[in-house]
Amino acid sequence: xxxxxxxxxxxxxxxxxxxxxxxxxxxxxxxxxxxxxxxxxxxxxxxxxxxxxxxxxxxxxxxxxxxxxxxxxxxxxxxxxxxxxxxxxxxxxxxxxxxxxxxxxxxxxxxxxxxxxxxxxxxxxxxxxxxxxxxxxxxxxxxxxxxxxxxxxxxxxxxxxxxxxxxxxxxxxxxxxxxxxxxxxxxxxxxxxxxxxxxxxxxxxxxxxxxxxxxxxxxxxxxxxxxxxxxxxxxxxxxxxxxxxxxxxxxxxxxxxxxxxxxxxxxxxxxxxxxxxxxxxxxxxxxxxxxxxxxxxxxxxxxxxxxxxxxxxxxxxxxxxxxxxxxxxxxxxxxxxxxxxxxxxxxxxxxxxxxxxxxxxxxxxxxxxxxxxxxx
Numbered sequence: 001x002x003x004x005x006x007x008x009x010x011x012x013x014x015x016x017x018x019x020x021x022x023x024x025x026x027x028x029x030x031x032x033x034x035x036x037x038x039x040x041x042x043x044x045x046x047x048x049x050x051x052x053x054x055x056x057x058x059x060x061x062x063x064x065x066x067x068x069x070x071x072x073x074x075x076x077x078x079x080x081x082x083x084x085x086x087x088x089x090x091x092x093x094x095x096x097x098x099x100x101x102x103x104x105x106x107x108x109x110x111x112x113x114x115x116x117x118x119x120x121x122x123x124x125x126x127x128x129x130x131x132x133x134x135x136x137x138x139x140x141x142x143x144x145x146x147x148x149x150x151x152x153x154x155x156x157x158x159x160x161x162x163x164x165x166x167x168x169x170x171x172x173x174x175x176x177x178x179x180x181x182x183x184x185x186x187x188x189x190x191x192x193x194x195x196x197x198x199x200x201x202x203x204x205x206x207x208x209x210x211x212x213x214x215x216x217x218x219x220x221x222x223x224x225x226x227x228x229x230x231x232x233x234x235x236x237x238x239x240x241x242x243x244x245x246x247x248x249x250x251x252x253x254x255x256x257x258x259x260x261x262x263x264x265x266x267x268x269x270x271x272x273x274x275x276x277x278x279x280x281x282x283x284x285x286x287x288x289x290x291x292x293x294x295x296x297x298x299x300x301x302x303x304x305x306x307x308x309x310x311x312x313x314x315x316x317x318x319x320x321x322x323x324x325x326x327x328x329x330x331x332x333x334x335x336x337x338x339x340x341x342x343x344x345x346x347x348x349x350x351x352x353x354x355x356x357x358x359x360x361x362x363x364x365x366x367x368x369x370x371x372x373x374x375x376x
Contacts, residue, residue, distance in 0.1 A: 013231075032294065035049030044156055046171055047169060048151055049297060057163075061104075063097050065108070068107045068108075068112045070086065077124070078122060091103075099131060106131055107129070148302065170296045171200065171296070172200075175203075176223075179211060179225050192376075215270065222291065229273065229274050245270060256274075260279075271291055278348065281376075282325040308372055310335045312364055314336060320360065321359050325354055352374075354372070355373070
């Protein structure tokens with residue numbers, strides 16, 4: 001039996017903070033990091049810090065296809081058996097060339113017949129056919145993309161075509177600190193670091209195992225530590241944060257993940273996750289991603305991966321007052337819950353995604369439509 005000395009107080013959780021209350025706290029207290037300007041090549045996957053505007057492109061109508069530039073009204077009665085004589089032989093244009101004055105469409109090369117210096121249309125065209133109008137690519141308003149959106153490769157290619165060479169982004173720097181030197185905590189830390197990178201942040205793994213030392217570093221915007229949030233003899237991460245910073249919440253009404261803690265080192269947020277994989281993952285998905293989005297100034301509704309609504313194959317029961325993360329797998333056109341409360345490794349590896357049961361709900365009945373979010 002291990003006897004605890006009076007000088008070694010347990011990290012007891014006085015009450016569980018509702019998940020919505022913690023998310024609201026993060027929304028109030030976690031501020032976006034300072035934006036910086038980067039080349040387009042460094043911006044993919046990052047969160048845009050300001051609207052991207054572009055000048056009108058093109059400034060004048062351009063040909064979209066190779067063909068004959070003409071006025072569409074001259075071809076109204078054209079047909080294969082009754083060609084419509086054109087007043088003059090129309091000029092040929094190639095893709096990207098400005099449209100000649102007095103023309104409003106481009107007819108395919110085989111739609112106009114030229115013989116003996118006379119031209120006839122063999123098929124009618126409509127005004128604007130084969131033409132990119134002035135401003136057809138982009139106008140000064142609305143913006144190409146707005147602040148808070150995650151930049152895709154397609155966006156950056158369009159920016160380059162519009163003449164934009166640099167963009168302002170917010171790129172939070174997070175230090176991820178595994179506080180237990182074992183394979184599970186290490187693997188979980190790498191999983192979370194990878195998710196940070198995919199969602200627009202920069203993650204650095206700190207394997208010193210010392211939260212106090214980690215929080216001294218001034219070149220990070222936030223800290224995520226794993227392990228030591230419970231009431232065991234070796235659990236000290238919350239008391240360390242209380243000593244060197246501020247604990248805002250210890251214990252959230254989330255299962256798994258009840259021992260999660262959140263606080264600050266100065267103004268920089270600190271998220272303390274349990275050492276157990278399922279609990280840490282659950283808390284990261286619901287709390288950590290929310291914190292990261294606020295650091296990046298992200299529009300949360302626009303940067304999350306699409307969550308299709310699918311019917312449940314069987315019911316999910318949950319305790320009122322607790323939010324619950326439930327892994328699910330696709331079975332035909334439905335999803336089947338894999339586990340609840342404790343999420344075994346076998347459930348995580350076989351899951352196709354996860355659902356969140358809100359704290360005010362007793363669960364979902366079979367057939368209920370649920371939003372299925374992808375796992376990292």
